[in-house]
Amino acid sequence: MSAPIEKPSEKTPLLSVRDLIVEFPTRRGTLRALDRVSFDIAEGEVLGMVGESGAGKSLTGAAIIGLLEPPGRIAGGEIWLRGQRIDNLPREKMRRIRGRRIGMVFQDPLTSLNPLYTVAQQLIETIRTHMDVSDAEARKRAVALLDRVGIPAAARRIDDYPHHFSGGMRQRVVIALALCAEPELVLADEPTTALDVSVQAQIIDVLKEICAERGASVMLITHDMGVIAETADRVAVLYAGRVAEIGPVRDVIQAAEHPYTAGLMGSIPTLTQTAARLTQIPGSMPRLNAIPRGCAFNPRCPKVFDRCRTDRPELIDRDNGRHVSCWLYDSATQKVAHD
Amino acid sequence: MTDTPLLQVSGLTRYFDVSKPWLNRVLEREEKQFLTAAADVDFEIKRGETFALVGESGSGKSTIAKMIVGLVDPSRGRILFDGQEMRFEQGAAMRQLRRRFQMIFQDPFASLNPRWRVGSIIAEPIRTFGIASGADINREVGRLLEVVGLSAADAEKFPHEFSGGQRQRIAIARALSSKPEFIVCDEPTSALDVSVQAQILNLMRDLQDEFGLTYLLISHDLSVVRHMANRIGVLYLGRLVEEADAKRLFTEPQHPYTRMLLDAVPDLALSGRRRKPVTGEIPNPITPPSGCTFHPRCPLVVDICKQQVPAVRTTPTGRAACHLLEESALSSS
Numbered sequence: 154m155s156a157p158i159e160k161p162s163e164k165t166p167l168l169s170v171r172d173l174i175v176e177f178p179t180r181r182g183t184l185r186a187l188d189r190v191s192f193d194i195a196e197g198e199v200l201g202m203v204g205e206s207g208a209g210k211s212l213t214g215a216a217i218i219g220l221l222e223p224p225g226r227i228a229g230g231e232i233w234l235r236g237q238r239i240d241n242l243p244r245e246k247m248r249r250i251r252g253r254r255i256g257m258v259f260q261d262p263l264t265s266l267n268p269l270y271t272v273a274q275q276l277i278e279t280i281r282t283h284m285d286v287s288d289a290e291a292r293k294r295a296v297a298l299l300d301r302v303g304i305p306a307a308a309r310r311i312d313d314y315p316h317h318f319s320g321g322m323r324q325r326v327v328i329a330l331a332l333c334a335e336p337e338l339v340l341a342d343e344p345t346t347a348l349d350v351s352v353q354a355q356i357i358d359v360l361k362e363i364c365a366e367r368g369a370s371v372m373l374i375t376h377d378m379g380v381i382a383e384t385a386d387r388v389a390v391l392y393a394g395r396v397a398e399i400g401p402v403r404d405v406i407q408a409a410e411h412p413y414t415a416g417l418m419g420s421i422p423t424l425t426q427t428a429a430r431l432t433q434i435p436g437s438m439p440r441l442n443a444i445p446r447g448c449a450f451n452p453r454c455p456k457v458f459d460r461c462r463t464d465r466p467e468l469i470d471r472d473n474g475r476h477v478s479c480w481l482y483d484s485a486t487q488k489v490a491h492d
Numbered sequence: 493m494t495d496t497p498l499l500q501v502s503g504l505t506r507y508f509d510v511s512k513p514w515l516n517r518v519l520e521r522e523e524k525q526f527l528t529a530a531a532d533v534d535f536e537i538k539r540g541e542t543f544a545l546v547g548e549s550g551s552g553k554s555t556i557a558k559m560i561v562g563l564v565d566p567s568r569g570r571i572l573f574d575g576q577e578m579r580f581e582q583g584a585a586m587r588q589l590r591r592r593f594q595m596i597f598q599d600p601f602a603s604l605n606p607r608w609r610v611g612s613i614i615a616e617p618i619r620t621f622g623i624a625s626g627a628d629i630n631r632e633v634g635r636l637l638e639v640v641g642l643s644a645a646d647a648e649k650f651p652h653e654f655s656g657g658q659r660q661r662i663a664i665a666r667a668l669s670s671k672p673e674f675i676v677c678d679e680p681t682s683a684l685d686v687s688v689q690a691q692i693l694n695l696m697r698d699l700q701d702e703f704g705l706t707y708l709l710i711s712h713d714l715s716v717v718r719h720m721a722n723r724i725g726v727l728y729l730g731r732l733v734e735e736a737d738a739k740r741l742f743t744e745p746q747h748p749y750t751r752m753l754l755d756a757v758p759d760l761a762l763s764g765r766r767r768k769p770v771t772g773e774i775p776n777p778i779t780p781p782s783g784c785t786f787h788p789r790c791p792l793v794v795d796i797c798k799q800q801v802p803a804v805r806t807t808p809t810g811r812a813a814c815h816l817l818e819e820s821a822l823s824s825s
Binding site: 205350433 | 548549655657658685686687688689690691693694697712714715716718719742752753754755756757758759760771773774
């Protein structure tokens with residue numbers, strides 16, 4: 154059983170999450186919302202993080218930027234940002250990393266902008282907090298950035314308030330805000346979910362282009378596999394707070410190895426297929442207080458066998474850039490199958 | 493089966509008064525303002541088919557659904573159900589007709605009364621329409637729960653004991669309880685996760701086969717619509733811009749807006765294709781653009797588009813409202 158993605162690589166990944174555990178103490182016992190989640194994001198890479206609601210996607214993002222809502226807390230594991238451990242930093246130090254080294258784009262652009270300040274005030278404040286530049290220089294940068302994210306007449310519109318902008322334009326402002334301190338990593342949590350389809354594509358394009366230009370890596374959290382398919386380099390699939398599968402986006406979508414991922418892909422209607430029925434995964438994801446023993450997916454899995462009900466599978470390195478946490482791919486299982 | 497369509501909608505229009513209060517209007521010298529949620533919408537739904545309305549937010553799809561089931565009065569236009577005109581002010585006469593159509597709403601957390609047991613929720617239409625009485629009601633509730641994939645014992649529980657997908661099953665059981673022929677489904681799966689969405693869509697298809705139901709499906713998700721519908725109507729700012737056979741809409745879109753929507757949708761199977769950049773956003777519906785409301789975003793715009801509202805024309809695949817179709821300048825490639 155190999156630990157995930159720990160081959161002595163020539164380059165250290167930009168972000169490395171190792172065995173991350175997030176727990177919520179409650180009156181009826183402690184709920185484990187993330188259970189030993191591990192993944193890496195390379196320099197300049199777009200990692201998609203998918204899963205159904207409650208799988209722990211947003212929680213993973215919140216843990217990385219140190220914004221877990223109490224009583225949630227990191228109960229184990231490590232988070233490394235370019236060789237520096239960031240999960241145990243004091244508040245003040247973490248504050249300097251957020252915004253400066255990790256930029257954030259959230260779902261609802263209206264709540265991530267302050268309605269009482271103009272876009273200029275918010276951008277300039279952020280730039281000057283993180284960088285040693287004059288007010289005039291910060292303003293110049295802000296205008297250039299707004300122009301880059303596609304806001305027409307940026308020099309004039311920068312003095313408008315958030316409510317003067319439409320939903321899509323607001324999300325462009327949020328992207329500018331996330332990128333204004335030239336972060337190494339951009340964490341985008343459902344950046345297009347609140348937008349209409351025709352606008353969604355514009356925003357994804359802007360986010361992808363501008364991050365590529367600046368060499369920033371992106372962690373893209375979404376429930377929309379279509380967005381992932383068109384944007385991400387690799388994708389991590391979460392199920393019940395655990396990583397089910399990680400791999401290059403095309404491989405995972407076209408030839409999923411984990412039975413959950415396979416079921417998930419089959420259940421998504423597409424514009425080209427005309428199957429009479431969609432693949433259906435019976436049941437629903439377990440609640441946090443009722444995660445089954447062994448593999449969390451075993452009660453719903455079509456390929457379940459004895460071992461799945463007792464032992465939890467770790468991420469197995471498939472030697473093709475893919476990692477799958479499923480006993481089907483364990484060497485012991487495969488030997489039995491061959492005999 | 494007769495040839496008359498089950499539902500005929502003609503010239504359906506709805507305005508909403510969104511004016512400021514009278515005093516503000518006088519002081520600020522402003523006119524009354526109206527939002528046109530639906531304008532001259534025409535379509536027909538045949539028995540046993542699934543007709544879908546797609547559009548982005550503000551396109552009027554939910555308003556149309558609400559007018560059809562009588563939750564919103566039309567400002568103008570007619571709705572014929574099985575050849576009979578629906579007039580919701582005529583209470584007694586409508587009751588007979590009312591039993592024959594039902595609605596499933598988007599949010600199963602809001603559409604089920606949290607203080608009622610599931611059994612009472614499903615039994616209410618049975619009692620109201622006098623379909624069964626006494627012990628038969630409970631038997632019927634149990635049967636309906638089993639039809640939608642739950643168990644008869646679930647009738648004793650409250651809605652909060654169920655997950656989103658299970659609640660949507662309860663909402664479907666309630667819709668089926670009056671033995672309707674026609675169900676309006678307003679975004680039935682958009683609050684659900686994809687794997688649960690697949691379960692509900694499959695269930696809806698099974699029920700359609702079993703009971704010969706006719707659906708009006710309202711959705712913003714083109715791939716869901718593609719999977720479920722026989723025919724599709726595309727709405728933009730309250731107007732029906734195109735209507736076509738479901739398969740051909742995707743292969744031979746006639747209206748530039750339909751093409752734009754198809755280009756914009758991220759899709760699993762089509763990843764890697766180069767999208768045409770789509771420009772602009774939906775304009776404010778209170779002050780829609782003149783002429784064809786799509787003209788500010790249309791890549792093929794010509795002068796006439798800015799002045800005249802295009803009439804609906806027959807196309808090889810159905811109908812569409814675009815000036816270019818008349819001149820047949822828009823090739824179907």
